[in-house]
Amino acid sequence: MAEHTGRERTAIVIGGGLAGMLAVTALRGHVDTITVIERDRYPTDRTFRKGVPQAHHLHIFLSGGQRALDRLLPGTVAALTEAGARSLYLPRDLVTRTPTGWQRRFDERRHPTLSITRPVLDAVVRERALRATAGPATRVEVLEATEAVGLTGDARRVTGVKVRARNGDRSAGTARELRADLVVDASGRGSRTPRWYAELGREAPQEETVDSGLAYATRMYRPTAQDGEPAVGVNIPGWPECPRGAAYIPVEGGNWLLTLSGVRGHHPPTDEAEFAAFSATIGDPYVHELLARAEPVSPVHGFRDTCNRRRHYERPGAVPDGLLVLGDANCTFNPVYGQGMSVAALGAVALRDTLDAAGGPGPGVLARAQRAVCRAADPAWIAAVGADRPYVRGVGAKAGLGERLTTWYLDRLSARAAVDRVVGAAFRDVFCLTAPPSRLMAPHVVLRTVLLPRRPGLPRLPAVVEAA
Template identity: 70%
Template sequence: MGETAEAAGERHAVVIGGGLAGMLAVTALLGHVDTVTVVERDRYPQGHVFRKGVPQARHLHVFLTGGQRALDALLPGTVQALTDAGARTLHLPRDLVTRTGVGWQRRFDEQRHTCVSATRPVIDGIVRDRALRAAAGSKTRLEVLEATEAVGLTGDAGRVTGVRIRTRGARDDGQRADGSAADTAERSIPAVLVVDASGRSSKTPQWYAELGRPAPREETVDAGIAYATRIFRPTGPAGAPDIGVNIPHWPGNPRGAVYVPVEDGKWLLTASGIRGHHPPTDDRGFADFTATVGDPFIHGLLPHLEPVSPVHGFRDTSNRRRHYERPGAVPEGFVVLGDANCTFNPVYGQGMSVVALGALALRRTLESGGLRPGFAGEAQRAVARASDAAWFGAVGADRPYVSGPESRAGLLERLTNRYLQRFIGHMAVDPVLGAAFRDVFCLTAPPSRLLSPRLALRVLLRPLRPGPGTPQTRVESVRRAARGRGTADGAEVTAPHSAGTD
């Protein structure tokens, strides 16, 4: 299989996939290896435009608080750069009103959590540009192979030593579409570390078989949710309110929708539904569907909105976790990151934040001792821990809609889900429980936060109260006594005031 990178005296890493996860993996590796080669199937577009290789790109994308912190730790100033490029910052829950099963969430002005909302091309373009600039200022050399696909791994069951690649885009006559010659011959790139950041379509389980390794244990929870998205522009100052709106699913409500601002004065509207309730992708059907979600508020906005894009659908929404973190589940020299490792129903908006947290976990593992025996397993466990809170939330939300063998949750999970449903019912009107829930949802606290004795007593002993019947136009200030960054221990509601999105 050729000389390894270690034998050649060079620490060479290969990153499979040059999207968001791949670029953040590059930033994690800078300064820890001599060279990084990125293998990217597509060619990058000029400017911030959609590309075919990101099938979920036309839908909701946000960075939650935990993801923003990780992003800025990897690439300082990136959140501000996104804002400068037009991304919108929503303070939660002040600027994103949510309809729950008991009524609308009160608009508490907590000043603790935000989400940054933009279209995927803006996010990818900003992150890629800043990652390339960081590499240019680093002692690590960076090579990006566009229109190139990874077709396998080199090495054996115990150690990965590189990646097999070939050029994409050749016609039957051996030419590229532009008429130039295409080198379709397979070749290998030796590496001391390979990072699979290739997304949901990762071929690693198949490549494991070629190396003589069993595929990792895979866990899937698929609620059969599909969604459709269209971009709009408000038609005037008297039109739709300048706040985001979220109408999620809840038991007895199989359809939902979310309406959030993105760059250039545009707004993104996503409608979703479980099996048997999938939103149509034609103009009339999409508009009619929004009248059938759990509250008429979003449908009432449509007369004040001008569509500026077609309706785009998406159905690959299952939650899937490949347990590479289990003992012996990764060979030396190999780490799996992002959606290739753990992917979530995208409707919850946690995926990009988990990718950033995973890349930061990879970097911190490198900083704790570099590439060493056992590094791959240690790094993979750190990446998995970065996914735990989002997995807990997404699976808990989707499990009630799952049918077949996947619906069989254990006793502990069933009890936990019942508790969480009651927790969510309270949080619409309770500032303390709402703040704690957002700590976990925004990935700044572990799920165990919701099970603390003080919060559990509040959930179980207090009677459920209904939330407002319509979205609040007034904002309620919240004074809080917090013990530590990103955790809520107490809150007091004070006088209401007016506020809008940033």
């Protein structure tokens, strides 16, 4: 709980989206007041807002992220389901087409994946987060249409945030300073904290990027009434020999989202007719055939900012006292892998657990919390970078020996996981962020991956569900 030393302990959270609301929840009870700085005005209903540029695309919560979300805000997964989110078990209800063929549909019922549109997700989480902080322990104020334009303090310590009101798409008026004992940057992929470091007299944190050059485009469809919904959601990632992919997954309201993707030279078009034609060029005809029995109910929306970017705030001296960086502002993944929201939730749990163990944000506690936040992102970073590295060009294209061995092993393991119950279970535990990467190095998993012959997947999407 917050320490009371004769004055209020205050916090500022930059960003009022998903990561920002999770940060508010993590800080609850450890500070007296929280001010949230949000560039947009929240919509009055559950509609898209400009400040979430990826909002029109697929969003999933992996099982590890769902567990973290319910630890922070008990009952939220159920609330999302009540709002229409679809729960799909891997690999029974959401099946991947690997380079060697389709997965077998094992009925494990261990890893539900929650699929929902971003406006509904954000609204449910925001409503529950603000309701949870409505008691006397912590007061929360959200400053909508307000932009953070800098940090205050010096190279040693951050003391607050400089903000300016926004009028539509433009900043208006004079910047003012808001003081705080701690600041959380949860502003997402566009975080400006590295640039603000110069104003504090600090060097920007070391940054690591792996950019596959992937872009994707998404359109919403509704299956025609006479045919009903497809039996399963599908994921058909690209591979070097066929660098175009697709995912077709149900969301609330009886709608499905189709995301088409491709790396350099293979970017999907946003023209509606060309978008449908592009679906015929991916590595399996299943999705293209489904479109003949579905009605489009939205325009096509494109997205290209898919670089994996990690800023090493966890390294000694990389953050001044009073600052913590969370979510995509800390570590950004290629969104096509669906990890970002789950990692944000796991990072918020790491922040809360650190504060709980220390009894509040005392000296050195935020630095420990930052290291815990970064550790929570490690498994997702390893998976995303390993998948994207084969497509990288120029600077960063060459991986070290350790990463090359890891990529080779993961490639063989993912192929084995498509047909092998034992290896598949371990692979899904790690991919869904419920087990550390060391789970993939368990002796029985290594032996089955390396010594057993590499078997192809199934030639077509299986209709039969097999016992786990």
